[in-house]
Amino acid sequence: DAKTTQPTSMDCAEGRAANLPCNHSTISGNEYVYWYRQIHSQGPQYIIHGLKNNETNEMASLIITEDRKSSTLILPHATLRDTAVYYCIVVSGNYGQNFVFGPGTRLSVLP
């Protein structure tokens, strides 16, 4: 599975958009980009995933560059409850593939 690179930490003002980048320059054609987050003392929680098209759901938007070497997770109106560690993971589209988590980005939403 391709590796990912994320900033160690980021701050965002409450109510503003949080844009979390992820580099995955070695991604291959059948690999998806997944985003999870982990709030303190909880297990990771699925946010969104995509292959090559931009995706949006009730939690966030995922923007994937045309060459698929990087992506950005967007939380459109960050709240204090969005303070968490965000993980960007690249995984094959085949069923049962293992997730390889990096250290993620620690997002702090500030009042």
Place this chain on the structure above:
Amino acid sequence: EAGVVQSPRYKIIEKKQPVAFWCNPISGHNTLYWYRQNLGQGPELLIRYENEEAVDDSQLPKDRFSAERLKGVDSTLKIQPAELGDSAVYLCASSPDWGLSSYNEQFFGPGTRLTVL
């Protein structure tokens, strides 16, 4: 829908003692995962089950760690004897059958925080 249940939530033991963690996955989820998460790091896979079969245990330290998933539902992860370096959060996750979900979403439990003194 009930989530993944893990117990205990916290465990403090002395080194060389045994310890066990229990996981009940979401009903109907045939795939079960055990992860270990060290402080400041992302989770690392220890073992993955498909029903009762351990299909990937390559990262499980087999000299002291063991796991079982009898009847393909609940699972237990055991450490015997525990070492200081085993202090971590142990996470259990489950995922539905491929036919019921077109992507690899994993549902995580809250984890068990182990402290070895």
